[in-house]
Amino acid sequence: NLARDTISCYLLTPMRIKRVMSRQGVSGPPPRFLVGNILEVASLVTRSTSRDMPSIDHDIVARLLPHYVLWSKIYGKMFIYWNGSEPRLCLTDTDMTKELLGKYSMVSGKSWFQQQGSKNFVGKGVLMANGQDWYHQRHIVAPTFLGDKLKSYTGYILESTEKMLQSLESAVESGKSEVEIGEYMTALTSDIITQTTFGSGCENGKKIFRLLTRLQRLTARSTRHLWFPGSRFFPSKYNRETKSLKKEVERLLTEIIQSRKDCVEIGRSSSWGNDLLGTLLNEMDNRASVTKPTPSSPDRFNLDLQLIMDECKTIVFTGHESTALLLTWTAMLLAAYPSWQDKIREEVKVVCNGGPPSIEHLPKLALLSMVINESLRLYPPVAILPRSAFEDIRLGDLDIPKGLALWIPVLAIHHSEQLWGKDANMFNPERFASRTYAPGRFIPFALGPRNCVGQSFAITEAKMILSMLISRFSFTISENYRHAPVTVLTIRPKHGVQIHLTPLKPKIPSP
Numbered sequence: 001n002l003a004r005d006t007i008s009c010y011l012l013t014p015m016r017i018k019r020v021m022s023r024q025g026v027s028g029p030p031p032r033f034l035v036g037n038i039l040e041v042a043s044l045v046t047r048s049t050s051r052d053m054p055s056i057d058h059d060i061v062a063r064l065l066p067h068y069v070l071w072s073k074i075y076g077k078m079f080i081y082w083n084g085s086e087p088r089l090c091l092t093d094t095d096m097t098k099e100l101l102g103k104y105s106m107v108s109g110k111s112w113f114q115q116q117g118s119k120n121f122v123g124k125g126v127l128m129a130n131g132q133d134w135y136h137q138r139h140i141v142a143p144t145f146l147g148d149k150l151k152s153y154t155g156y157i158l159e160s161t162e163k164m165l166q167s168l169e170s171a172v173e174s175g176k177s178e179v180e181i182g183e184y185m186t187a188l189t190s191d192i193i194t195q196t197t198f199g200s201g202c203e204n205g206k207k208i209f210r211l212l213t214r215l216q217r218l219t220a221r222s223t224r225h226l227w228f229p230g231s232r233f234f235p236s237k238y239n240r241e242t243k244s245l246k247k248e249v250e251r252l253l254t255e256i257i258q259s260r261k262d263c264v265e266i267g268r269s270s271s272w273g274n275d276l277l278g279t280l281l282n283e284m285d286n287r288a289s290v291t292k293p294t295p296s297s298p299d300r301f302n303l304d305l306q307l308i309m310d311e312c313k314t315i316v317f318t319g320h321e322s323t324a325l326l327l328t329w330t331a332m333l334l335a336a337y338p339s340w341q342d343k344i345r346e347e348v349k350v351v352c353n354g355g356p357p358s359i360e361h362l363p364k365l366a367l368l369s370m371v372i373n374e375s376l377r378l379y380p381p382v383a384i385l386p387r388s389a390f391e392d393i394r395l396g397d398l399d400i401p402k403g404l405a406l407w408i409p410v411l412a413i414h415h416s417e418q419l420w421g422k423d424a425n426m427f428n429p430e431r432f433a434s435r436t437y438a439p440g441r442f443i444p445f446a447l448g449p450r451n452c453v454g455q456s457f458a459i460t461e462a463k464m465i466l467s468m469l470i471s472r473f474s475f476t477i478s479e480n481y482r483h484a485p486v487t488v489l490t491i492r493p494k495h496g497v498q499i500h501l502t503p504l505k506p507k508i509p510s511p
């Protein structure tokens with residue numbers, strides 16, 4: 001059976017898909033046996049990113065997606081290329097992407113390759129689930145980011161940001177003339193997501209975060225060759241370490257969850273907790289209570305333990321990296337365009353009246369929203385949206401056969417002159433002044449029922465952090481900054497973002 005499945009997965013299905021697509025006039029670069037176009041993509045990207053950019057130029061599609069630029073010129077905007085033996089359809093048409101991400105969210109989703117790649121890391125949490133499983137999990141996770149819940153997390157954001165600002169002030173006071181702001185933003189969003197998920201001062205929560213970061217790196221390395229048939233069965237030097245890290249993360253998570261369960265059961269606590277994990281447990285408990293207890297499953301809670309752990313790992317993973325990148329790129333843009341920095345500082349001063357930002361202030365920070373949107377457009381942290389069709393579907397007038405992978409290059413859509421006009425590669429936040437833009441062309445958080453569930457949290461966090469940073473410092477880009485965006489799933493600055501900081505309120509010397 002294994003041999004038959006392997007032949008079907010790596011040979012017969014891809015060939016059938018290729019036939020169906022070429023009959024409809026969709027073609028692409030010829031694939032090589034087993035490796036497909038992987039080597040070509042790797043060599044094009046290596047070449048295009050081998051040097052830093054000579055100036056802060058936002059025209060970065062040819063640098064980061066050179067294969068998209070090359071093949072769309074030869075084969076048209078819709079072409080197929082091969083990631084090993086997986087055929088991928090590149091989709092940039094906004095009507096088709098809207099249809100796929102909206103109407104077909106239950107019959108498309110994450111591919112086997114993606115799930116295998118992340119199973120030891122985020123497991124089967126909402127990010128990687130499909131169909132009914134995904135639907136069930138999405139309804140458990142979504143309420144943890146709504147209304148009052150979201151508001152209750154802002155205390156963690158304010159507290160952690162204040163700490164970061166103090167450490168920036170100390171750095172400046174100790175004579176450091178420049179800082180790499182990316183490091184600070186990464187540490188800050190890590191701190192915020194750990195506290196928001198597990199509550200403040202939870203030592204096990206901090207340990208879990210550190211272990212997950214190591215696990216993420218290891219998984220990325222050990223799954224690089226997944227496209228090769230049977231590679232997941234090869235003994236790898238990473239496998240043992242991955243397994244023991246995963247076990248340790250789950251042991252720590254079980255400890256935290258068990259102790260909350262004990263507190264509720266013996267009556268020491270009347271709720272699961274006010275942090276994100278508490279809300280998640282509460283949501284699961286409410287749903288489980290409909291069916292529990294039954295003679296065959298006397299304790300529904302234990303049945304869901306793996307799911308709770310997978311959701312926690314997913315949220316910790318998804319909840320910090322992209323936000324750190326959004327903040328880092330926005331800081332770079334504000335440092336490079338000081339007139340926007342001044343405008344936003346003034347806006348924050350008027351709206352927040354010199355105090356810390358609250359959730360009620362945020363909708364009034366219109367200029368800041370425009371800058372954040374422009375930053376998400378030019379440097380979308382998630383540059384590609386991958387999907388796989390689980391059934392034959394029809395997109396526009398194209399038949400998409402079951403098993404075809406779909407690849408939406410968000411970065412290329414965000415930089416398209418056809419969609420954004422001649423100044424598509426320019427920094428111009430004014431384009432977001434009207435707040436109405438055709439759906440489908442601005443998709444940093446994806447679209448439809450399967451969009452980013454943490455979007456409001458991310459935007460709340462970004463607005464609070466940036467408004468606090470901008471009220472305390474003015475900053476300029478350092479002459480040491482080398483503009484070199486690279487993609488490793490997300491778009492990041494290769495050498496970090498170096499800025500010069502000037503405190504705005506000089507400290508009154510103590511008598």
Ligand code: HEM
Nearest residue numbers: 126127318319322323326382444445446450452453454458
């Ligand atoms: C600027 C910051 C962020 C960006 C640009 C971003 C972007 C995205 C995108 C594009 C997706 C869809 C991925 C796909 O389906 O392939 C996604 C999904 C997701 N994001 Fe975010 N995200 C951000 C912050 C966050 C935060 C702060 C959280 C949680 C605290 C979060 C949690 C999630 C989860 C759980 C999913 C999976 C949703 C589902 O499949 O139903 N994200 N995000």
